[in-house]
Amino acid sequence: MRIRLVFCVILCFGAARGASPIVLRSRLIAGDLKGGYQVLATDLNRDRRPDLIALSSSSGELAWFENPGWRRHVIARGLRGLINVAAADLDGDGLPELAVAWEFSMRPRESAGLIGLLRAGHDPRQPWSLRELDRLPASHRLRFATVDGKPPGVLVNAPLAGALAEPPDYSAPVPLVLYRPATWARETVSEELQGVLHGLAVTDWNNDGREEILTASFRGLDLFERTPQGWRRTRLADGNPQPWPRSGASEVAVGRLGRTRFLAAIEPWHGHLLVVYLPQADSWRRVVLDDRLAEGHALETADFDGDRRDEIVAGYRARGGGLLVYRAQDGSGQRWEGRKLESGAMATSSCVVADLNADRRPDLACVGGAELRWFENLTPARRAPVAPAGRAPSRSPAQFSSPAPQADRRNQ
């Protein structure tokens, strides 16, 4: 299903059908990044307001921007092939430590895949100290996950592909590993995936208080759950039905429509499709929302208008780039309306949702190319639909809390 896109300087949709308009006002934080690749929200000055970390691949610079005012401080620079960062407060002092991956290459044989830990000194505005933890070729996505139910959890590392894999097919098993902060010894979660593993997300999938791992790869969407017998993999969906290497998925995110969970995906690798998966019996029904992304790379879900239905944010990098927000037209999730948020000016690589203006409602920040922007959520509060009898309401705007001091782990 191809959807019609409507351009707005300020995102304003829903007005035509009488719903509260969504207003996400774009504000430029930095316009001089070199290869802006990832944005992360976490509190780095202990004021309980999330600050923003921007990772620039071309310059190998990690900088943080102090909220509000967005004053810039360099954490580290000159990290060649810098590709990912994740935050967790490992020592409980209220200030996150940062795991980073650098020496990345799209050719795993040429990638040392360094993993390191950055710690602030007594002033986080000064450069941080870096300690190397591991080398695993093509290390690419890092997330902290409370797989045992206790913070700060473990560090999950998903390399892009196996050490001996060669483009364009990358036909080799790709490892999924983790490190426990006590020793940082590498543990294998799985070697069952193959090809390119591009998307990594963590979520408490089964509501047991422990986080599970979701991946998006040439094989599709997979769930990894820790059991007494070890890690168990479940294939949730095959992703794009085209042949390898156009198979599978590139990004994955979890959203909710009331109490109904859905999955959002960008397919295939760096793909042109935005897809949602809706639950049906024991499987997931695939609905293509848009086929006009160009190198889709950023994916987030958040309830911006407070109707207890998550919207989907998708960003792409090629053809000048773009950033879109999609809203479900009803609780079934079968019909969505998408609008452009940035009119092609931003080659979006990564977005993150966090309450950046301390009004207890989600805002958005995105990075790509030279730009880091935040989008202030100025949407009027919208009455949530009445939940069916016996069903508890999902998260409301008033319940939305900032991720400080822990990082917002979604879609880094």
Ligand SMILES: [Ca+2]
């Ligand atoms: Ca702060």
Ligand SMILES: [Ca+2]
């Ligand atoms: Ca700390």
Ligand SMILES: [Ca+2]
């Ligand atoms: Ca909503």
Ligand SMILES: [Ca+2]
């Ligand atoms: Ca807010």
